[in-house]
Amino acid sequence: MIGLGGAYLVSSNNGAKATSPAAETPAASAPGAPAQGSDGALMNPSPSPPRETSASRPPASKPVGTVLWEGPLVISVGEPKDLDTAPPVHSRNSIENDVAVIPPGGHVLSPEIGLKGWMEWKDSAKAPSYADCSAVDTLGSKTQLKLKTGMVFCVRTKEGQLARLTVKELDGWASDARGTFDVVVWNR
Known part of the structure; x- marks a missing residue:
């Protein structure tokens, strides 16, 4: 189920203690590669770099009249x-x-x-x-x-x-x- 607060793990493990994806131990991976949980799902994937644009809003910290x-x-x-x-x-x-x-x-x-x-x-x-x-x-x-x-x-x-x-x-x-x-x- 996905809600406004994020994702929840729903399991039917017949009474066994459920773990959240964040608590799973990541599998060994190459440096810089996204970590994977034991089920192969990506955990905390790296955000993509910010998109650069050719124009930007001017910084507000410049003095008036600059x-x-x-x-x-x-x-x-x-x-x-x-x-x-x-x-x-x-x-x-x-x-x-x-x-x-x-x-x-x-x-x-x-x-x-x-x-x-x-x-x-x-x-x-x-x-x-x-x-x-x-x-x-x-x-x-x-x-x-x-x-x-x-x-x-x-x-x-x-x-x-x-x-x-x-x-x-x-x-x-x-x-x-x-x-x-x-x-x-x-x-x-």
């Missing part, structure tokens, strides 16, 4: 990005994604379910800092933005990170639309 990830990022139609991973990736869970490029009327940046807000940075004299981008909390919105090369905007992600995106290149049209951005993501 750069978590910086680099070029391509956002294509049908491939929205989760800016809370390092590097940003497309999440199959749409609530994790923050930004998407959509094609109607040219290149438009669209907020995804996870995005908390964004704002365009209009001061061309300097790139916005972490402190500048924090104004997204009071001045930001979730409306679509028509993109132009050179445009800069700040984003507050689902997990509360701040990010600066600078449009470097816009390519394609309709279902092939994509934008290339220089991205900086800061720790919250």
Whole structure:
């Protein structure tokens, strides 16, 4: 019988004392091989190594305003990005994604379910800092933005990170639309 707490051994040994699998003496085995009980069943099999992924959640121990990830990022139609991973990736869970490029009327940046807000940075004299981008909390919105090369905007992600995106290149049209951005993501 298998229950929420684990597995139980059920035996019909006619009154003889039952032993749990953990109490059985393992058969001799090669080093690194899983131990086997007297009935040949595996005991305490070794866990498989953790699966490595190309993106991970940033560590929470970094100070506020620390750069978590910086680099070029391509956002294509049908491939929205989760800016809370390092590097940003497309999440199959749409609530994790923050930004998407959509094609109607040219290149438009669209907020995804996870995005908390964004704002365009209009001061061309300097790139916005972490402190500048924090104004997204009071001045930001979730409306679509028509993109132009050179445009800069700040984003507050689902997990509360701040990010600066600078449009470097816009390519394609309709279902092939994509934008290339220089991205900086800061720790919250």
